[in-house]
Amino acid sequence: MTLLLDLSDLEREVGGEVDFRITGGLPDDADVNGARFGPVTVRGRALWTGRTVLVRAVASTEAVLTCSRCLGEFRTGLSAEFVQEYRPEAETCPSGVGGDLRQDPQRQARRPEEDASSAGHGEVWADGEEVPEEPLPFVGQTIDLTAPAWGALVLELPMKPVCSERCRGLCPVCGTDLNRESCTCRVEEVDPRLSPLKKLLEEAKERSD
Numbered sequence: 207m208t209l210l211l212d213l214s215d216l217e218r219e220v221g222g223e224v225d226f227r228i229t230g231g232l233p234d235d236a237d238v239n240g241a242r243f244g245p246v247t248v249r250g251r252a253l254w255t256g257r258t259v260l261v262r263a264v265a266s267t268e269a270v271l272t273c274s275r276c277l278g279e280f281r282t283g284l285s286a287e288f289v290q291e292y293r294p295e296a297e298t299c300p301s302g303v304g305g306d307l308r309q310d311p312q313r314q315a316r317r318p319e320e321d322a323s324s325a326g327h328g329e330v331w332a333d334g335e336e337v338p339e340e341p342l343p344f345v346g347q348t349i350d351l352t353a354p355a356w357g358a359l360v361l362e363l364p365m366k367p368v369c370s371e372r373c374r375g376l377c378p379v380c381g382t383d384l385n386r387e388s389c390t391c392r393v394e395e396v397d398p399r400l401s402p403l404k405k406l407l408e409e410a411k412e413r414s415d
């Protein structure tokens with residue numbers, strides 16, 4: 207199931223906008239280090255700029271990740287903002303619902319004029335917002351938001367996921383999950399270079415006791 211944004215309610219007048227909320231799944235090949243993803247919700251606003259549809263949205267999902275310390279799986283929420291601009295393309299087949307698109311000659315003829323007054327176009331961008339380089343093409347009344355949603359979410363995945371900041375991980379000697387039980391392996395606790403520091407800490411503790 208893809209994340210399809212339906213634009214039939216978007217007025218094709220400059221400043222026309224529509225709020226949306228859609229739910230779908232990520233592509234089957236959406237795989238990063240074995241992470242699994244639940245349904246994705248995309249909430250946002252589509253704006254008709256005069257020549258393009260500007261989509262600002264937040265994608266959110268729940269991911270099942272593998273803890274880099276204890277190798278256990280855990281669930282975590284992910285959410286990410288994205289901005290993407292889309293340019294309508296004429297349908298290759300003019301029959302059927304193509305007539306709905308109002309690709310009338312007048313509209314085409316107005317385009318050079320709109321290009322000349324590109325000042326208005328710049329106003330749709332908020333200060334400091336990252337402007338995507340190229341609008342992506344779309345055909346008809348729907349835009350597939352799967353790719354930008356996935357692209358934004360994948361950047362939110364932690365490089366070294368941990369199930370909890372307090373996760374004690376696995377014993378490097380016997381592999382016991384130290385969150386569940388302890389083992390009797392002797393592990394060099396402190397880097398020898400830090401042992402003077404450890405001694406100081408112990409002395410300080412003794413004094414405070």
Ligand SMILES: [Zn+2]
Nearest residue numbers: 273276369373
């Ligand atoms: Zn863990």
Ligand SMILES: [Zn+2]
Nearest residue numbers: 377380389391
């Ligand atoms: Zn052990």
